Amino acid sequence: MEHRPLSELSHVADLQVPDDVKAPVLSKRERLDRWIELLERAPDRELKTLDEIEWKPRAQRLALRADGSALTVAYADPVLRRAGLRSDTFGDAVDFFQISEHDAHIVLCSCHGGEAMRADEAARRVRGIRSPSLWALYFGWFR
Structure with a gap:
């Protein structure tokens, strides 16, 4: 499957959201x-x-x-896409x-998790950026 931002797809297809779907x-x-909930569905x-x-x-x-x-x-989640998540890129x-x-680097980078990490670990890291006061509990250091 090829991933493309919606801005590129508008040249290929007529993308419209029905008026009754906000x-x-x-x-x-x-x-x-x-995001945490989605990651924890398959820990x-x-x-x-x-x-x-x-x-x-x-x-x-x-x-x-x-x-x-x-x-x-x-990005696979329709709720987050409808809320405005444009793609699965870092930016x-x-x-x-x-x-x-x-913060995104801490959650997503290979230097913190190797080539792969479990979804529950990613959820823990997202939880840490959601609540910065908990960083010390999660990582043992302070921001």
Whole structure:
């Protein structure tokens, strides 16, 4: 399956949302909670990490994605897509979840989880960025 942003698909197909279907308005916390919930549905699932995010030039970093990543789990959810998640790229996730690139790096990068990590570990990391005061409990260090 080839992944493309909606902006590219509009040239191929007429994409319209019916008038009676409104996009849900989700707070930052609700978006992150939904992502955690999706990850925890299959806690043993192996998810691919994004390769060495911090070493990529900004444009390449923002476009970074991997099949079977924690971002793919989020983007597969129709609720998050209707709420505005445009793709499963690093940049779109940072924008949609309203998180810093640093926080996204901690959740998604291969330097923190190897080539893959379990979905429950990804959920734990998302929980950590959702509640920064809990970082010390999750990772043993302070921000």
